[in-house]
Amino acid sequence: MVNRPVRQRSVEQIIAALDSAYHATGIEEIGLLSLSSSDHTQIKSLVEAINQKYQDDNVNISLPSLRIETFSLDLMDMLQGKRHGGFTLAPEAGTERMRNAINKPISPTQLLDTVSAIFNRGWQTIKLYFMIGQPGETEEDIEGIIALCLDALKLGRTIIGHKAKLHVSIGTLVPKPHTPFQWVATDSIEHISEKQDRIKRALKKSGIKLMLTDPQATMLEAWLSRGDRRIGAVIFAAWKRGAKFDAWQDQYNYQTWLQAFDDRSIDPNHYAHRIRDIDEVLPWDHIDSGVKKKFLVKEYQNSLDGITRQDCSHQCSACGIQSTYLELIDGGEKISWKCPPMVKNRSPHMVG
Helix, strand or coil: CCCCEEECCCCHHHHHHHHHHHHHHCEEECCCCCCCCCCCCCCHHHHHHHHCCCCCCEEEEEECCCCHHHHHHHHHHHHCCCCCCCCCCCECCHHHHHHHHHCCCCCCHHHHHHHHHHCCCCCEEEEEEEECCCCCCHHHHHHHHHHHHHHHHHHHHHHHHHHHHEEEEEEECCCCCCCCCCCCCCCCCHHHHHHHHHHHHHHHCCEEEEEEEHHHHHHHHHHHHHHCHHHHHHHHHHHHHCCCCCCCCCCHHHHHHHHHHHCCCCCCCCHHHHCCCCCCCCCCCCCCCCCCCCHHHHHHHHHCCCCCCCCCCCCCCCCHHHCCCCCHHHHHCCCECCCCCCCCCCHHCCCC
């Protein structure tokens, strides 16, 4: 949400950046990083240009985090002949119901057809990314993650035998400010651990490489990202107790942070596990990302109702970005946004 509007670099800009990095580092792998690499409107031209430029250099091209519903078989064919790395696909949730709730409507058939196409084209490793702790999650959603992983590996082994490898990364949702889930609670450590243990037991003998997020690290993320100004005093208290390099797993001490909260007589659950009321004034409401709060409320309600909204690059969903910058746009500034025009029958003050 906060990275709206949709923007992209040109093929020429990307090639220039790649060339500079390649000659400065000597690293022989190019990763086209994006929330969804295949959403770039010139992705095929870009891959063609990279293939042509580095055709004699044995450079590996990777496209992490591809959106399954826009994934192109042509794109896979264009990457053949390079050293095969792996593909990362992000189903996000284990069931179609939950994927609809997070506005990522992907059917199991779509996912498995994509997995089949990747293995059939010679790739040996696929990484699947899921998120647990999403609003409304049930036991069925956890079982759905397990079933999808086992089905994907079985499919790969049917196609290329035991060369097929599946890496599964499972994160935990921390509802972030300025998103439709900013009002919901972060899952508890106990529930996260139970879900992770269930998945580990089910996949233990499958040969799947499983990566899980530390539930205690999830709590730190929730405290820091959803806090108000009082969290500053907690951070200072934690620092005085020795907290300095908490992003390093061996340096993070959960108890240090709990003691820091206690030092300031603040309940950490107030930030992590409390459901916010829609009408509550949130600590970050004074920060304007351009996306209107009433749009986030509508998206949150859509999630509860299982209503999906199409990609806004095809039709403006009136999130507020264009009306926020209307004066800039009307002023003739050259803006390389990919937003389609706003709906004509709405006045600017109604947009968003």
